[in-house]
Amino acid sequence: MTDIAAHTQNSVGSDHTLRKVRTRNPFVHCIVNEAAAAITSNVLLAAGAHPSLTHDPDEINYFIDDADAISINLGMFSRFRFRSAQQAVLGAAASNLHWVLDPTMIDRSEKRQRNCLSLIEAYPPAVIRGNFAEIKTLYEHFEANPDELSSRMDTVFVITGETDLVISSGHSVELKTGHPWMNSVTGMGCALSALIAAFISVYDNIAESTAEILRIYGRAGQLAAGRANGPGTFSSHFIDCLYDESVL
Secondary structure: OEEHHHHHHOOOOHHHHHHHHHHHOOEEEEEOOHHHHHHHHHHHHHHOOEEEOOOOOOOHHHHHOOOOEEEEEOOOOOHHHHHHHHHHHHHHHHHOOEEEEEOOOOOOOHHHHHHHHHHHHHOOOOEEEEOHHHHHHHHHHHOOOHHHHHHHHOOEEEEOOOOEEEEEOOEEEEEOOOOHHHHHOOOHHHHHHHHHHHHHOOOOOHHHHHHHHHHHHHHHHHHHHHHOOOHHHHHHHHHHHHHOHHHO
């Protein structure tokens, strides 16, 4: 494995990436569960992106038409939200937009796994971010190892946990950063997926920009933990740290 911090700092760098996102102010449309909607929006705004979160299938195309990237989270997935996700993915395919898939708990539900696979088959996402069990479910379904599947789908895989891993064709990087309180705040992973979508909309190298946002996200978590008294105050400090690029 390559050390992610050294690799990404030599390629894009946190100051540069944040400034470019804030200059471009990318419009990221997110299909995310209600529990994670607020923190997802606030994280995107703190980074300089512009979020929208409608999941009404009768109006979603109006938002997809103007989007720079799309993030789809399968948490609390309903038939209604699945219809919206299908339309969003078809819209991404028609406009050649990058989209990020967060396959929440597909290891727990066969129905959710089928829905996930149908979205992937319609138009493979640029990035798939999940925990080990969720990503392992995809590897087992496609009967391919991580590198093979990344090459086959032209997709970057991100496995988040105590050690974060970014897997692209022929190359992998890892990072040990962040803070345990990040696992005690609802929606931190969902917000990360949306932020990845914002970053890959302004950078051509998807693997490098994905790795860089993981480094930034983890660093913001470390800094926020130093200011907070516990998980309740951690989330507000996290947004402050992400907003203030000088601390990154």
